[in-house]
Amino acid sequence: MAVERAIPMALRAAYLALHRRTEAALAPLGVTADQFVLLATLERGEALTQRELARRMPSDPSTVRAMLVLLEREELVRRAPHPMDARARTVVLTPKGVKTLRRLWNAGDPIRARILGALSPGEHEALVKLLTKVATALGGDAPSPADSIPGVEQ
């Protein structure tokens, strides 16, 4: 099997721990961890189309739609016709969504604090940089055969 497997497993363990702790912390507010990510994505860029939202999550358009239906039922987001493109719909946070999102950030603070508490400032910066490298290497971009490393995968 030849290729180091420590990183994938360590990455999985760290993410799963984060995910589960987040689920538990947000559950009292009736929002899942993934829904939180969606809401936070909306906060960063207002009036996104569903497609753009899916691109940024990143996720699948039909997955995003399923999530939006749930969030709309809770009145946390609202979908409106796009002003220029009659095919598209824009998604925005409702006032209730904004308020809930603020609470969600607060509910997650202890988790982020726990992570930071385990790392020095230098480690923190390094980790973000390394994770970004990994994500980029595995990125949605077309897997160009030229990028693979000859000789490594025997």
Added chain:
Amino acid sequence: MAVERAIPMALRAAYLALHRRTEAALAPLGVTADQFVLLATLERGEALTQRELARRMPSDPSTVRAMLVLLEREELVRRAPHPMDARARTVVLTPKGVKTLRRLWNAGDPIRARILGALSPGEHEALVKLLTKVATALGGDAPSPADSIPGVEQ
């Protein structure tokens, strides 16, 4: 909101990229990324009980059972009565499971190579260390010494 949010998002992005690429690579073999993790966990410690398997994944016993039912249907794993504890069942890879697992590792090699290709040896080591710190800080499971059952490994 006070606390840095770069790490959680970077962690999520990296894991999701890994997960999706893995799903795509293993799909032709009819196994999901999570099922692969289960099979690989079995490979590392044979004749685990379902409970111990769930602890190591980590996952929920009822989740693991659902996965085992699927894997048993594919004849990749087999469950047998525990020799000492009549309540428990041991789970082992079938010969077909062993063979499939070998193919799964091969199918995933290019993904791991891609990760390694993006990192220097020092970065690779650093990343594993940092991820382990994060997982530990978030309640990552402590790996326990081998508790496989002597004499049961097929």
Added chain:
DNA sequence: TATTGTTATACTCTATAACTATA
């Protein structure tokens, strides 16, 4: 009494394919 596993149940996320409407 505590633990192992099963069963029933429910929900979320995921994703493909066929479809409508619009660009």
Added chain:
DNA sequence: TATAGTTATAGAGTATAACAATA
């Protein structure tokens, strides 16, 4: 023709609670 979104459908993982059998 291509794109945005919907609908139908399916499957996989997740987890809780009630339960039986056993330690």
